[in-house]
Amino acid sequence: MFHLIKRDVILQKKQLLIFIPFILFFIFMDVHPVLTFLVASVFIPFNTYAYDEKAETNILLNSLPYTRNEIIASRYLGAVFYMVIAMGLTSAAFFSFGKLFSITDIALSSGLFLLFAACTFPLFYILKPGYITTVVLIGFILLSAMGPPVVFYLAEQFSGITDFIMNLSIPIIYTGSTVLIMLLYLLSWGLSTAIYQRKVF
Template sequence: MFHLIKRDVILQKKQLMIFLPFILFFIMMDAHPALTFLVASFFIPFNTYAYDEKAETNILLNSLPYTRKEIVASRYLGAIFYMIIAIGLTSAALFSFGKLFTMTDIALGSGLFLLFAAFTFPLFYILKPGYITMAVIIVFIILSRIGPPIVAFLVEHFSVITDFVMNLSIPILYTGSAVLIMLIYLMSWGLSTAIYQRKVF
């Protein structure tokens, strides 16, 4: 299964050349560090899906000595692996440019990435190839724009929930959020596995 994760890097050699300039663009535009971490984490896993969608590699993958469970697992574990690398590189880039960031920014960016991945990865197994990547990118851009106003609206109109969350201690809040996100991610993993095992190529 490690070879399947490694394959993503090998296939994206040329695209990885624009990874750092892509991240530097967000840094130079003075984007919020959490958004920069989110976009950096997004880069490799979704590029892999986009490549596979164009090349229709599922037929090839299923001819290799890997089970369908292992193929799906490589995508979900690979996303976490590349997210960690992306966060490390982004942190180094932000530090070298003297941009301040906190562990909260990293936690927020990685948490949002895992949530977005959890909701979109199954789409690549449900929908027909051809338009999925574009749809995911459009949804990502829309959510980036309307997300903050929606959160502000919820904070203003659901004060009971907001007060409850604000009264939680930082360790409990972080731990609870991490557990919830990982549960959603694992549920998405299970859903993708179930769909992929029944898919006919």
């Protein structure tokens, strides 16, 4: 399974050359650190899915000595692995140029990435090839642009729930959010595995 994760880097050698300039652009434009970390995390996993969609790699993968469970596991574990690497490189870039960020920025962007991945990864096994990358890209843009206003609107409409959450301690909020996101990620993993097991290539 490690070789499947390593394959993503080998296939994306050229795209990875764009990664650092891409992130530096966000830093120089003073984009909020949360969005910068989020974009950095999305870069490799979703490029891999986009590449596989065009090349119909699933046919090749299923001819190799890997089970379908291992193929899906490599996607989900690989996404977490590359997220950690992306966070590290982005943090180093922030430090190098004297830009401020906090551990909270990293925590929020990690949570948003895992939540976005949990919602979109199964789509790559549900939707027909040729449409998936477009749907995911539009979804990411909508999440980035409309997410905060929607959250603020819901917070105003459901003030009782908002007040309850605001009265909780910070550790409880972070722990609860972490557990919820991890559960959603695991549920997404299970859903993708179930769908992939039934697909015919």
